[in-house]
Amino acid sequence: MKKYNRLILSLVLLLTVVLLTACQQDERVVLNVYNWGDYIDESVIQEFEEKYNIRVNYDTFSTNEDMYVKIKAGGADYDVLFPSDYMIERMIKEDMLHKLDFDNIPNYKYIEGQFKNLEYDPQNEYSVPYMWGTVGILYNKTMVEEPVTSWQILWDQKYSKQILMLDSQRDSIGVALKMLGYDMNTRDLDELEAAKQALIEQKPLVLAYVGDDVKDKMIAGEAALAVVWSGDAVYMKWENPDLEYALPEEGSNLWVDAMVIPKTSKNKAEAELFINFMCDPEIAFKNTDYIGYSSPHSEAKKMLDPELLDDPAAYPDLEGLVNYDIFKDLADYLKVYDRIWTEVKAH
Amino acid sequence: MKRFLARGYAALIYLFLYAPILILIVFSFNASKSRGNWAGFTLNWYLELFQDRQIMKALYYTMVIAVLSAIIATVIGTAAAIGIHNMKRLKKTIVMNLTYIPVVNPDIVTGLSLMLLFIFTNLQLGFVSLLLAHITFNIPYVILSVLPKLKQLDKNLYEAALDLGATPLYAYRKVILPEIMPGIVTGLLLAFTLSVDDFVVSFFTTGSGVSTLSIIVYSMARRGINPKINALSSLLFLTVLILLVIVNFRSGENKNKE
Numbered sequence: 001m002k003k004y005n006r007l008i009l010s011l012v013l014l015l016t017v018v019l020l021t022a023c024q025q026d027e028r029v030v031l032n033v034y035n036w037g038d039y040i041d042e043s044v045i046q047e048f049e050e051k052y053n054i055r056v057n058y059d060t061f062s063t064n065e066d067m068y069v070k071i072k073a074g075g076a077d078y079d080v081l082f083p084s085d086y087m088i089e090r091m092i093k094e095d096m097l098h099k100l101d102f103d104n105i106p107n108y109k110y111i112e113g114q115f116k117n118l119e120y121d122p123q124n125e126y127s128v129p130y131m132w133g134t135v136g137i138l139y140n141k142t143m144v145e146e147p148v149t150s151w152q153i154l155w156d157q158k159y160s161k162q163i164l165m166l167d168s169q170r171d172s173i174g175v176a177l178k179m180l181g182y183d184m185n186t187r188d189l190d191e192l193e194a195a196k197q198a199l200i201e202q203k204p205l206v207l208a209y210v211g212d213d214v215k216d217k218m219i220a221g222e223a224a225l226a227v228v229w230s231g232d233a234v235y236m237k238w239e240n241p242d243l244e245y246a247l248p249e250e251g252s253n254l255w256v257d258a259m260v261i262p263k264t265s266k267n268k269a270e271a272e273l274f275i276n277f278m279c280d281p282e283i284a285f286k287n288t289d290y291i292g293y294s295s296p297h298s299e300a301k302k303m304l305d306p307e308l309l310d311d312p313a314a315y316p317d318l319e320g321l322v323n324y325d326i327f328k329d330l331a332d333y334l335k336v337y338d339r340i341w342t343e344v345k346a347h
Numbered sequence: 348m349k350r351f352l353a354r355g356y357a358a359l360i361y362l363f364l365y366a367p368i369l370i371l372i373v374f375s376f377n378a379s380k381s382r383g384n385w386a387g388f389t390l391n392w393y394l395e396l397f398q399d400r401q402i403m404k405a406l407y408y409t410m411v412i413a414v415l416s417a418i419i420a421t422v423i424g425t426a427a428a429i430g431i432h433n434m435k436r437l438k439k440t441i442v443m444n445l446t447y448i449p450v451v452n453p454d455i456v457t458g459l460s461l462m463l464l465f466i467f468t469n470l471q472l473g474f475v476s477l478l479l480a481h482i483t484f485n486i487p488y489v490i491l492s493v494l495p496k497l498k499q500l501d502k503n504l505y506e507a508a509l510d511l512g513a514t515p516l517y518a519y520r521k522v523i524l525p526e527i528m529p530g531i532v533t534g535l536l537l538a539f540t541l542s543v544d545d546f547v548v549s550f551f552t553t554g555s556g557v558s559t560l561s562i563i564v565y566s567m568a569r570r571g572i573n574p575k576i577n578a579l580s581s582l583l584f585l586t587v588l589i590l591l592v593i594v595n596f597r598s599g600e601n602k603n604k605e
Contacts, residue, residue, distance in 0.1 A: 037567035042399065057556030059556065059558050077555055219383030220381075240384070
């Protein structure tokens with residue numbers, strides 16, 4: 001009994017100490033930021049806090065949908081979010097975002113023209129681009145001899161059980177749609193059924209539908225071909241020089257993650273200050289350097305390693321990219337995609 | 348031969364149990380970020396881990412929530428168990444079923460319904476809501492680990508204490524509690540572990556600024572789990588291992604004294 005008493009006593013003491021330190025008063029404005037996991041150079045947050053005397057609460061999410069649920073349900077009062085293109089479109093449609101006051105975001109001028117006024121935010125009133133990239137094929141040069149130019153190669157019997165597909169509904173259906181020459185945002189049922197048939201046909205060749213473990217598998221040389229995001233491709237090439245990234249000529253997906261302010265925000269001016277800070281050339285460079293994805297920031301790009309800038313995996317010539325679709329919000333039609341994907345996976 | 352087989356079988360089971368942890372520890376020293384490459388030995392991830400404000404903050408919240416919710420749930424759960432133990436048959440069956448439901452309920456239902464309740468009552472999602480949620484799902488486990496001890500208890504002990512002049516409260520404190528203490532400690536440890544483990548309920552009931560480790564690890568899914576997490580998991584495993592060794596060593600010593 002004595003032993004337990006001591007245990008309980010020490011626990012209570014520990015707690016008091018912990019709680020007392022937690023209750024320290026902090027007079028600063030608190031800014032709640034919600035970003036993808038591991039998607040910022042954290043020293044940047046500290047710099048912001050010191051420069052403007054604002055406290056930043058930094059949280060992370062793993063999918064657009066997780067983030068959406070949190071914001072939609074209420075209860076969470078985030079000030080800055082980093083959703084992707086189609087999610088921004090949906091949030092604008094549902095009146096969940098504040099219009100930005102671009103007078104407070106002078107650094108917006110550094111964002112390259114190609115990334116302004118994109119379809120998800122046509123007048124560019126709600127969002128400031130943060131990172132972008134493409135979806136393409138990563139292949140191992142020692143295992144694939146012919147040049148990779150088309151999605152067709154993922155349907156080649158030669159590479160049976162050496163192909164990795166993304167375990168992501170829109171990306172994988174999108175690949176099949178593109179292979180067949182259709183739009184990635186199609187709402188044509190016949191086209192979608194054709195894509196479904198193609199994916200079912202391809203299934204015996206596929207080694208696995210993977211998430212982020214695609215990186216470890218490709219670096220270790222466990223598969224010959226994989227569908228990957230460009231930012232990850234740059235990293236994988238770095239880890240294993242046998243790997244090469246190709247953008248299929250049929251076109252593919254172009255994605256943009258951007259910063260927005262939800263209507264739940266109570267500190268809009270400070271949130272704009274934060275967005276502006278993230279577009280500061282030095283800061284944008286730090287983030288790009290840490291994350292390794294492609295930056296839409298003209299000044300940050302100048303500071304990058306020229307070798308990386310020349311790498312078409314990281315910075316392809318955007319003018320040359322035809323048929324590159326940005327995902328659109330499918331709204332109610334999403335359930336058709338859900339059904340198709342379920343049927344493919346269950347087959 | 349038979350002994351050899353038995354030993355081999357046991358070894359195999361332990362291999363399956365511990366191989367993943369071993370691999371995790373080995374890769375926390377890998378200089379490369381990827382499992383596919385072994386780029387040499389490094390302690391960098393451990394250094395970076397302690398400089399990572401986000402992970403450190405999550406560790407802090409995870410521990411505070413786990414300790415607080417375990418203690419509060421243990422107090423409430425033990426009191427509830429004693430109450431349930433003294434109930435009449437029908438009432439007891441009803442209350443026990445009510446206790447079982449949250450245990451068998453999927454986490455996602457618990458998490459979602461708690462979130463809706465908090466939003467409905469206008470409670471700001473954050474530390475308090477997270478703590479309340481953890482206490483809620485911990486209580487049934489404490490009740491279920493304390494009740495068996497109460498059942499094993501000799502009913503006459505309590506009455507004997509009263510006969511000898513103890514007040515009911517005194518009798519509970521000095522007679523019943525020490526007898527059921529192993530059950531209470533089991534409940535406390537179970538509650539602590541469940542709280543550290545939990546992802547689903549935490550995800551739904553936390554608000555801005557408060558994240559637990561499981562939420563951080565999950566959110567890294569798109570970009571890949573950072574090896575800092577391997578380093579942290581290794582350290583947590585080591586801490587638990589040392590604690591277990593100390594506890595076992597001490598209880599062994601106590602027995603020797605007796």
